Amino acid sequence: MTDNRTRPDLYLLSGVSSALEAALAARFTLHRADPPVTTRAIVGGGTSVVDAPLLDRLPALEIVAIHGVGHDGIDLAATRARGVVVTTTPDVLTDDVADLAIGLMLAVQRRIVANDRAVRQGGWQVPLARRASGRRIGIYGLGQIGKAIAARARPFARELHYTARTAKTDVEGVFHADIASLAAACDVLILAAPGGAATRHIVDAAVLAALGPDSILVNIARGSLVDEPALVAALRSGAIAGAGLDVFADEPVVPDALVAMEQVVLSPHQGSGTVVARADMAALVVANLDAHFAGSPPLTPL
Numbered sequence: 001m002t003d004n005r006t007r008p009d010l011y012l013l014s015g016v017s018s019a020l021e022a023a024l025a026a027r028f029t030l031h032r033a034d035p036p037v038t039t040r041a042i043v044g045g046g047t048s049v050v051d052a053p054l055l056d057r058l059p060a061l062e063i064v065a066i067h068g069v070g071h072d073g074i075d076l077a078a079t080r081a082r083g084v085v086v087t088t089t090p091d092v093l094t095d096d097v098a099d100l101a102i103g104l105m106l107a108v109q110r111r112i113v114a115n116d117r118a119v120r121q122g123g124w125q126v127p128l129a130r131r132a133s134g135r136r137i138g139i140y141g142l143g144q145i146g147k148a149i150a151a152r153a154r155p156f157a158r159e160l161h162y163t164a165r166t167a168k169t170d171v172e173g174v175f176h177a178d179i180a181s182l183a184a185a186c187d188v189l190i191l192a193a194p195g196g197a198a199t200r201h202i203v204d205a206a207v208l209a210a211l212g213p214d215s216i217l218v219n220i221a222r223g224s225l226v227d228e229p230a231l232v233a234a235l236r237s238g239a240i241a242g243a244g245l246d247v248f249a250d251e252p253v254v255p256d257a258l259v260a261m262e263q264v265v266l267s268p269h270q271g272s273g274t275v276v277a278r279a280d281m282a283a284l285v286v287a288n289l290d291a292h293f294a295g296s297p298p299l300t301p302l
Contacts, residue, residue: 008293011035011058013044016067020282027289041289046070047251052078063292065285068272069093069145070222071302072195087288087298090144092280097271098148101190101220104244105153106132107265108216109188114262130214130241134158138186140179140202141193141221142168149192161185179203183210188218195222203227208234216242220271223248232257235264246271 010028012021020043024030028041035042039058042050046068055061055078063085064074071088079086107113109130118126137157139146142164150171154160160173163182167175176182179202183189189211193199203217203226211217217240219226228249234240235258242263248254251269258264272278288298 008040009036009038009060010041010043011039013042013048013050014067015045016043017278017282019279020067020285023282023286024289027286027293041065041292043067043285043289044073047073049073050079051075055079055082055084063087063289063298065288065298067281067285070195072222072224076302085292085298086302087285087300088302089281089284090300092284093272093277094144094148096274096277097145097220098152100246100267100271101149101192101218102152102156104218104220104246104265104267105137105156105188105190105216108218108242108244108263109135111262113265132156135187136161136185137188137190138162138176138182139173139190139192140182140225141191142171143192143194145220146192147171149190153188153190159185179207180210183207186211187215189215190218191221191225193221193225195224200224201227201230203231205230205234208240211240213238213241215240216244218244220246223251228255228258235261 007027007029009031010024011031024043035058037058038060040060040062042064044066046066047070050064052075061084064079066088069088069090074086109132111129115126133156135157136159137153138161139149140163142162150160150162161176161182162171162173163176163179208230231243232255235243244265246267247269254266272281284300288300291298
């Protein structure tokens with residue numbers, strides 16, 4: 001246990017589990033608002049924002065440890081210019097996020113949530129669902145999570161399609177250079193790409209129209225990838241058949257229109273929301289910080 005007078009200052013930029021907070025409190029002096037200029041570390045979540053103005057306020061900052069894999073809110077050019085290390089928690093949440101993507105795909109097509117609600121309300125006669133097997137499945141973004149989704153999707157897929165920066169030799173599937181081509185070739189489009197300016201509203205009205213009226217959208221990536229009003233319009237008009245969404249444009253706000261739709265399955269950004277994944281993520285955050293303050297390279301720097 002470090003003496004209070006010698007513990008480095010750490011800014012908690014997002015909520016963390018009680019176990020992670022206890023581990024951090026044993027090593028640092030924690031601040032939840034108005035971090036002092038002596039702050040040497042930040043712990044944030046996948047949607048946390050660390051921009052140049054914040055960095056200017058914290059001249060002693062050395063490391064930003066993200067509890068997740070998303071880092072589109074981090075100004076990496078600014079952190080690099082100031083010599084601030086940025087770490088994330090990759091790998092340990094890959095399987096759980098991929099599992100949820102497949103779960104949402106099945107839940108939408110087989111009406112699992114709607115049928116559960118009908119039975120709980122005393123109903124029994126429900127509309128027929130879509131077959132989940134034998135579909136053309138497309139994955140937008142083939143990083144670690146995208147590849148894990150592809151491995152899980154293959155048994156369901158008549159055809160597997162994907163986009164990436166380049167065609168992959170270690171993935172069986174049809175490569176598409178852009179999302180418009182991918183959407184036109186698919187019955188199920190699963191989003192697994194990072195957020196940020198390059199992918200903002202990459203799924204717009206034209207992409208949704210290319211998917212077609214028997215197709216569904218699954219998003220376990222970032223809400224910013226989807227033009228949410230365009231998605232609502234497409235679902236209302238029948239331009240697409242349904243959607244499974246773990247992320248939204250303005251979390252935790254979910255549009256009332258999506259909440260009211262029976263063909264939409266909603267999840268509160270829980271891709272990594274398992275006991276094992278969250279414990280492993282917390283341990284990796286602490287390990288990255290411990291390594292840095294011991295004078296060693298962090299385990300998972302960007």
